[in-house]
Structure formats: C-alpha cells, structure tokens
Amino acid sequence: MNFLHGSRKTFFAAIAIFTAIVCVFVGIMWWCGRSYARVSLSQAYWFLVRECEEATSAAVVANTYLSGGAGYLIEANGEQSVVLACYYSEVSAEAVKRTMESKGVETHVVKYAPDDFELSGKTAALENLIVSNADTADTCAKILYDTANGLERTQISQEEARAAVRGVINSLSGLLEGNTDGAFALWNTVLTGAQRRGKEIASGILFAKDLRYLQVQLCYAVANMGEYF
Numbered sequence: 001m002n003f004l005h006g007s008r009k010t011f012f013a014a015i016a017i018f019t020a021i022v023c024v025f026v027g028i029m030w031w032c033g034r035s036y037a038r039v040s041l042s043q044a045y046w047f048l049v050r051e052c053e054e055a056t057s058a059a060v061v062a063n064t065y066l067s068g069g070a071g072y073l074i075e076a077n078g079e080q081s082v083v084l085a086c087y088y089s090e091v092s093a094e095a096v097k098r099t100m101e102s103k104g105v106e107t108h109v110v111k112y113a114p115d116d117f118e119l120s121g122k123t124a125a126l127e128n129l130i131v132s133n134a135d136t137a138d139t140c141a142k143i144l145y146d147t148a149n150g151l152e153r154t155q156i157s158q159e160e161a162r163a164a165v166r167g168v169i170n171s172l173s174g175l176l177e178g179n180t181d182g183a184f185a186l187w188n189t190v191l192t193g194a195q196r197r198g199k200e201i202a203s204g205i206l207f208a209k210d211l212r213y214l215q216v217q218l219c220y221a222v223a224n225m226g227e228y229f
Helices: 001-034 054-066 090-102 123-154 159-179 182-202 208-223
Strands: 036-039 044-054 074-075 078-087 108-112 117-121
Touching: 036 108, 036 123, 044 054, 044 090, 044 208, 054 074, 054 078, 074 208, 078 090, 078 208, 090 108, 108 208, 117 123, 123 159, 123 182, 123 208, 159 182, 182 208
Parallel strands: none
Antiparallel strands: 036 117, 044 078, 044 108, 074 078
C-alpha cells in the first residue's frame, strides 16, 4: 500500500512538474508574441519618371543620364521606369514635368511613400533605431538634392560639393556601425551600396546627375523600407 501510495505521489508530482513547464513555455511564447510595434514613417517623395520597356531600359537609362537626369531604374507592378529626379513636393515635380513636356519629353510623376510595417518579437525593440535610420537616410538624400542644385546653378564649388558627399558617406558609415542587430542585414546591404556609390562619385569630378542618382537611390530605399525588416 505504501508503495502504491508513493507511486501515486510520484505520478502526480511528475504531472505537476510537466504542467508547470508547459505553463512557463506558453508564458514565454505569449510574452514574446506580445512584443509588437507598428512602424510609421513620414517621408514622401515624388519621382519624375520616363516609362520604358525592358528591352529599351538600358538605352533610356543612358539617354537620361547623358541629358543630366539621375537615370535610376526602378520597377513597380511589373513595369519599369527610369527616374530623372526626385522631389519633395508634388508641386515641384509637376512644374518640372511641364518643363520637360515643353521640350518634347514625356514624363510622369509618381509618388513614393513607405507603407506602415510591423515588427514582432525581439525586433520590436528596434523600432526607434529603424525610424532613426530612415530619418538619417532621408536627411542625406536632401543634402544631395541641395548639393546637386547648387552645382547645377554654379552656386557651390567642387570642393564644397565633395565635402557634402563625404558628410553623407560618414553618416551612412555611422548607421552601419550602429546597426549591429541581425535584423538589419538586408537594410545594411542597401546602405553599403549607397556608401560605395558615394565614394565612387566623390573620387572624381562631381556632376549634378551623379548626386541625383545617389539621392534617388536613398529615397527609393526609404520608400521601400518595410521590405528590409
């Protein structure tokens, strides 16, 4: 009888321990699941683009670049377009569009803005850092936009423009150094590409179209930021 009584005690003790372990596990999963953040970015861009077919995209890119445009190829909804320039208001973009039309160049204005995206688990704690990355990349793009306009209007020198580009490169390097979490892997690849492009153009004579290309590259990345997390 004592043996049976002891067996029952052992059995129920095992059940209790098992139940406790399950509860702890469920609790941990619930706690991780409740870590959630919804990222909303405020940036918005208006791209002046020329539509093109895949077969002619290389020619349109080259022609756009030679004529002073960014020449940045993008794809949306299965359609390819070449970006001439990026603006921060629809009014500015439409004004340039009309100017291009008066020269016989057909263009379109397309708005790009980042969609809200969700973070869960441990990644949710990175919300503020992700927003900071978007803000910094956006600021760098605006610096490039102003610098391109200054060069085009001969309001700034090559050395001043080069200093601005180097400042952008340093800012991107700072972001990369701070983005140590594995969740930034894809985004860091984008930043590294932009950083490399900045170093390339800063090593020679700077042209407004090169600065516009890098500006569009950063703006397009911010507009699609949710895809990297």
